[in-house]
Amino acid sequence: MKTLLFVDCCIRRDHSRTGMLATAFLEHLPEGWQVERLCLMDEPLQPLMEGGFLQREALLKAGDLHHRRFDYAWQFQRADAILIAAPFYDLSIPALLKVYIENVSVDGITFTCDERGLHGNCRGEKMIFVTSRGGFYEGSPEEMGSRYMEAMCRFFGTGEYTCIAADGVDIDPRQTPAILQEAIEKAAKAAKGL
Numbered sequence: 668m669k670t671l672l673f674v675d676c677c678i679r680r681d682h683s684r685t686g687m688l689a690t691a692f693l694e695h696l697p698e699g700w701q702v703e704r705l706c707l708m709d710e711p712l713q714p715l716m717e718g719g720f721l722q723r724e725a726l727l728k729a730g731d732l733h734h735r736r737f738d739y740a741w742q743f744q745r746a747d748a749i750l751i752a753a754p755f756y757d758l759s760i761p762a763l764l765k766v767y768i769e770n771v772s773v774d775g776i777t778f779t780c781d782e783r784g785l786h787g788n789c790r791g792e793k794m795i796f797v798t799s800r801g802g803f804y805e806g807s808p809e810e811m812g813s814r815y816m817e818a819m820c821r822f823f824g825t826g827e828y829t830c831i832a833a834d835g836v837d838i839d840p841r842q843t844p845a846i847l848q849e850a851i852e853k854a855a856k857a858a859k860g861l
C-alpha cells in the first residue's frame with residue numbers, strides 16, 4: 668500500500684472551490700493508495716518565532732530530529748505522493764500553508780545541507796498542487812503560488828510537480844461552473860495516472 672499525504676489548506680472548508688478539485692482527485696485514486704489527510708485549519712501550527720524558534724534551533728544543534736515538533740516533517744518526508752490543496756491568496760499561497768512549509772523544512776529530514784549544497788530527501792515521487800484563483804493568472808509572472816510550490820517540490824526532492832488550477836472563478840459567475848468542471852476533470856485524470 669502506498670501513502671498519499673493530503674495537505675488540506677482549503678480555508679473555507681466545505682465552501683471551498685479548491686476543495687472540489689481535491690475531492691475529485693481523491694475520488695479517482697487508483698487502488699493500492701491510502702490517504703493520510705492533514706487538515707491545516709485543525710493543526711496547532713506556529714510560525715517560526717520567539718521560544719518556538721529557539722527550541723527548534725536547540726533541537727537541531729543537539730541532533731534531536733525525533734522530537735514531536737518534527738512529526739510534520741517526517742510525515743512529509745515518508746509520503747509516497749503529496750496532494751496539496753490551497754486557494755490563491757494575495758498572488759501566492761495562504762499564510763497558513765507557508766507556516767506548514769516552515770514546519771516541514773527541516774535540515775536532516777526533508778532536505779540536507781552539505782558540501783555539495785542543498786538537496787531534497789523526500790521519498791515522494793509526485794507532488795500535485797490544486798488551487799483556484801479569483802482572476803486569470805495562468806502563466807502570469809504575478810502568479811507566485813504555483814511557482815513557489817514548484818520550487819519547493821524541487822527543493823524537497825518530491826519528484827514530478829503538477830498544478831491543476833481553476834483560473835478566473837470570480838470574474839464572471841456564468842463561467843464559473845464550466846471553469847470548475849474543466850479543472851475537476853483534470854484532477855480526476857491526474858489521480859488516475861498516479
Ligand SMILES: Cc1cc2nc3c(=O)[nH]c(=O)nc-3n(C[C@H](O)[C@H](O)[C@H](O)COP(=O)(O)O)c2cc1C
Pocket residue numbers: 677678679682683684685686753754755756757758759799800801802803836837
Ligand atoms: C484573502 C483572499 C485573498 C485573495 N487574493 C486573490 C488574489 O490575489 N488574486 C486573485 O485572483 N484572487 C484572489 N482571491 C480570490 C480567491 O483566489 C478565489 O476566490 C478562490 O477561488 C478561493 O478559493 P476557495 O473557493 O477554495 O476558498 C483572494 C481571496 C481571498 C479570500
